[in-house]
Each structure stands twice: as C-alpha cells, then as structure tokens.
Amino acid sequence: MKKLLFITVLLFLINDLSFAVIPQYTMKAENFIQTSANTVEFDINLLHTNSDSSVFEFAAGQYYFNFNAGISNGGGLIYSIVASDLPVNLQPVNPIVYLIGGNMQLRLAVNSAPSPGNGYIISDTLQGTRVVRMKLETTAKAFDTQFLNLRWRNGPSNPVTRVYSFVDMAYTEITNSSSHLIDSLQNPLPVELTDFNSSVFANKVNLRWTTASEHNNKGFYIERNFSVNGSNSFEWISIGFIKGSGDLNTVTEYSFQDKDLMTGVYQYRLKQTDYNGLYEYFYLNNEVEILRPVDFKLSQNYPNPFNPSTNIEFTIPADGSVRLDLYDITGREVKNILSGSYSAGYYNVKINAEDLSGGIYFYRLTAGSFTSAKKMILLK
Numbered sequence: 001m002k003k004l005l006f007i008t009v010l011l012f013l014i015n016d017l018s019f020a021v022i023p024q025y026t027m028k029a030e031n032f033i034q035t036s037a038n039t040v041e042f043d044i045n046l047l048h049t050n051s052d053s054s055v056f057e058f059a060a061g062q063y064y065f066n067f068n069a070g071i072s073n074g075g076g077l078i079y080s081i082v083a084s085d086l087p088v089n090l091q092p093v094n095p096i097v098y099l100i101g102g103n104m105q106l107r108l109a110v111n112s113a114p115s116p117g118n119g120y121i122i123s124d125t126l127q128g129t130r131v132v133r134m135k136l137e138t139t140a141k142a143f144d145t146q147f148l149n150l151r152w153r154n155g156p157s158n159p160v161t162r163v164y165s166f167v168d169m170a171y172t173e174i175t176n177s178s179s180h181l182i183d184s185l186q187n188p189l190p191v192e193l194t195d196f197n198s199s200v201f202a203n204k205v206n207l208r209w210t211t212a213s214e215h216n217n218k219g220f221y222i223e224r225n226f227s228v229n230g231s232n233s234f235e236w237i238s239i240g241f242i243k244g245s246g247d248l249n250t251v252t253e254y255s256f257q258d259k260d261l262m263t264g265v266y267q268y269r270l271k272q273t274d275y276n277g278l279y280e281y282f283y284l285n286n287e288v289e290i291l292r293p294v295d296f297k298l299s300q301n302y303p304n305p306f307n308p309s310t311n312i313e314f315t316i317p318a319d320g321s322v323r324l325d326l327y328d329i330t331g332r333e334v335k336n337i338l339s340g341s342y343s344a345g346y347y348n349v350k351i352n353a354e355d356l357s358g359g360i361y362f363y364r365l366t367a368g369s370f371t372s373a374k375k376m377i378l379l380k
Contacts, residue, residue: 086120
C-alpha cells in the first residue's frame with residue numbers, strides 16, 4: 001500500500017513538472033526603416049520557439065543596445081517608443097540615449113511585473129509579438145553616412161538585456177543572450193527614398209525620385225511591367241540604370257524618361273542596388289496609362305540636319321492604312337519609307353539616307369484623309 005502511494009505521489013510530481021518547462025524564444029531587432037533624413041525606426045520582436053512544450057506568459061523585460069553614436073552627425077540623439085503589441089503596463093519604460101565610459105547605449109527600462117495570470121502570451125508565429133517599435137532621431141538635418149552598428153548588451157557588466165516570464169506561476173528570468181538577434185542586413189542606415197512620381201507626355205513617361213540620404217548606393221535599375229489591351233505581362237523588364245551617389249546625407253534628385261511606349265497600362269519600380277550586391281525595391285504608387293492619341297500628327301524629324309540617319313515620329317488616332325514617303329526638292333518620290341495597315345498609336349521610324357545625295361528633302365504622311373509634310377536636310 002505504501003509503495004503504491006509513493007508511486008502515485010511520484011507520478012503526480014513528474015506530471016506537475018511538465019507544466020514548468022522554461023519557455024524558449026528568439027528576440028530580434030528588425031524591420032529597420034529610415035522614415036526621414038534624420039529618423040530611423042525598428043521593431044523588437046519576441047518569438048516563442050517551444051510552444052509545443054511550454055507556455056510563454058510574458059511578465060517583464062528590459063532592452064539595452066550599444067550602437068555607433070557617430071550617426072548623430074553632430075546633433076543630439078532622441079530615443080522614443082512608437083508602438084507596441086503589449087498592454088501598456090507590460091511595455092518597457094524610460095527610453096533614453098545614455099553615455100557611459102565613452103560608449104553610447106540605447107536603454108529601455110523594465111516594466112513593473114504584473115501578478116501571475118495577468119501576463120501576455122507571446123506568439124509563436126511569423127515574427128512573433130512586437131514588444132515595441134522604437135524611433136531614433138538626431139537633431140541634425142540628417143544622419144551621418146555611417147553604420148548604425150546596433151548590438152545587444154548581453155553582459156558581462158550591467159545593465160544588460162533581460163527577459164522575464166511566469167513559469168509555473170513563479171516570476172522567472174528566462175534570459176538567453178544567444179537568442180538575441182539583429183537583422184544585420186538592415187542595420188546600416190539604408191537609402192531613404194522620400195519621393196517617387198511620374199508624369200506622362202504623349203507616349204513618354206518621366207520618372208522622378210528623391211533621396212534624403214544614401215549609404216553604399218551603387219545606383220538604381222529602372223524596371224517596368226505593362227498591360228496592353230487587358231493582357232498583363234507580369235514580367236518586370238529592366239529598361240535603364242541611373243548611377244547612385246554612394247554615401248551621401250544630402251537631398252539628391254534623379255530622373256529617367258521611358259520613351260516610345262505603346263498604348264497600355266504600365267507599372268514602374270526602382271531596384272536600388274548597393275556596391276555589395278544587396279538590393280531593395282521601391283514601387284511607384286500609381287499605374288501609368290498611355291492613352292490612344294486623339295489627333296493625327298507628324299513631327300519634325302530629329303536630328304535635322306542629319307547624316308546619314310534620322311528619326312520621324314507620327315501618331316494616328318484610329319486603325320487604318322498609313323503611308324510615309326520621301327521626296328526630293330523637285331517633288332519626285334525617291335523612297336517609300338513605310339506603307340500598310342497600322343493600329344492607332346505612336347510610331348517612331350528611323351530612316352537611313354546613305355544612298356541619297358545631300359540636299360533638301362520632304363517627307364509626307366498619308367493616313368486616311370489626313371496628309372502632312374515636313375522638310376528635312378541631309379548633309380554630305
């Protein structure tokens with residue numbers, strides 16, 4: 001009987017201990033974004049990693065970083081809380097930038113611990129629970145072009161980062177410094193794009209964008225996607241490259257023109273590329289539509305005068321038969337440049353006059369009842 005009682009008590013204790021598994025986690029500083037030339041924000045996310053065997057009832061935490069104060073660019077640094085997924089009473093307090101022993105720290109002090117059962121259950125999915133979103137800003141006009149170089153303070157000297165949980169109803173420190181991570185790819189202050197817009201002239205799209213600061217910026221690949229007559233391409237095509245400014249903390253403006261486009265709907269994005277091969281996409285917020293022209297138009301050739309080739313642009317507002325001919329100064333036709341059925345739209349034709357003598361020529365567009373002619377000069 002005593003032996004049976006002993007076994008029963010032992011099994012009870014073993015079963016009870018199964019509810020006292022220490023929760024494990026990863027805690028990461030990530031989602032860095034420079035919201036202005038002198039402001040950067042990032043998240044501190046806490047992810048429960050052994051939810052199959054434990055409950056992570058968060059009780060309290062304090063969060064300390066070392067960082068490169070040189071980014072201040074001579075200004076004062078301000079550290080503040082932007083948002084949190086935690087209840088107010090569980091959020092860290094007193095964010096400050098602290099100078100000690102010649103080193104700069106970012107400090108978030110521990111919250112007051114609630115009673116057991118009143119903590120917060122930490123998520124085990126995606127990035128976990130956002131403990132806090134932080135903002136670091138300088139009173140200078142812009143950050144200096146240096147690495148933020150954010151590092152967790154995990155010891156050996158205090159103060160250090162600590163995490164507390166309720167384990168079997170007991171307030172317990174569960175700190176595991178090896179699980180404190182930094183998203184190093186976003187740790188350097190990135191290229192900050194403050195504006196990206198477009199304008200349309202006929203079948204040309206002008207793209208303009210502005211950076212407030214740049215770090216290690218090789219340049220921008222301009223890419224587009226399009227939909228013609230309701231059919232989507234879904235393929236991004238690189239159409240040009242604009243060289244970046246490397247490291248810079250002043251406002252810089254860029255522009256690019258996409259020419260000779262068909263009618264249809266276009267999307268644009270910039271592929272900002274670093275010298276080390278890392279890249280980031282910036283998307284134009286709006287689609288750009290190239291509409292059918294509303295009038296017939298024959299443009300002046302360019303260049304003019306020319307030797308030996310030149311370009312002729314024309315537009316037709318409706319499908320139909322089109323003919324473009326070249327005449328010498330006597331009115332004699334010397335070349336048929338094109339003829340046939342053409343869809344409404346914008347056209348750019350390149351002609352080569354190597355076989356013609358130098359002098360004055362006329363080119364004439366005939367499209368339905370529309371006729372227009374212009375003069376060109378071939379130099380030889």
